[in-house]
Amino acid sequence: MSVVNEQDVISRIKDIVLSTGGVASLTENLTEQLSKSILGIQSPNKGIKLSKDKRGIIVDIFVMINYGENIPEISWNIQDNVANALKQDFKLNIAKIDIHVQGVKFKRKINERK
Numbered sequence: 001m002s003v004v005n006e007q008d009v010i011s012r013i014k015d016i017v018l019s020t021g022g023v024a025s026l027t028e029n030l031t032e033q034l035s036k037s038i039l040g041i042q043s044p045n046k047g048i049k050l051s052k053d054k055r056g057i058i059v060d061i062f063v064m065i066n067y068g069e070n071i072p073e074i075s076w077n078i079q080d081n082v083a084n085a086l087k088q089d090f091k092l093n094i095a096k097i098d099i100h101v102q103g104v105k106f107k108r109k110i111n112e113r114k
Contacts, residue, residue: 005088010048011091012089016081017061022069023078024105027062056093057086062100067107074100 017023026047049060061078065071079097086092 004092006050009050009086009090010045011063012085013048013059013082017063017078020074020078022066022074022080024064024066027064027102029094039099045052053095055095057062058095059086059097060100061097062102064105065101070099075101 014026017026029044047062049062051058051060059082062084063078065074078099082097083094086094
């Protein structure tokens with residue numbers, strides 16, 4: 001079994017998530033937000049948390065979705081694409097992939113008129 005670099009895995013996940021239609025951006029999770037606001041520490045893993053249990057790798061992904069998109073469909077696409085890539089590229093056992101939709105991004109401000 002070969003050693004896998006965590007930053008390589010995170011970078012691959014970022015690429016997949018951001019190339020998924022309907023995803024506006026990755027967002028910080030609560031821990032990252034607190035570290036940034038209290039300690040001034042910016043996480044290089046913005047929006048992605050990896051952990052491990054006896055079944056394999058657990059991936060938590062925090063995203064903003066574009067307004068009007070089908071959230072369940074986008075979440076499923078992210079899960080499917082990330083799982084396939086991590087299995088194929090890194091030969092990892094995936095225990096689960098959780099998608100945390102942190103909000104919806106509007107193309108223009110709500111109070112703006114056409």
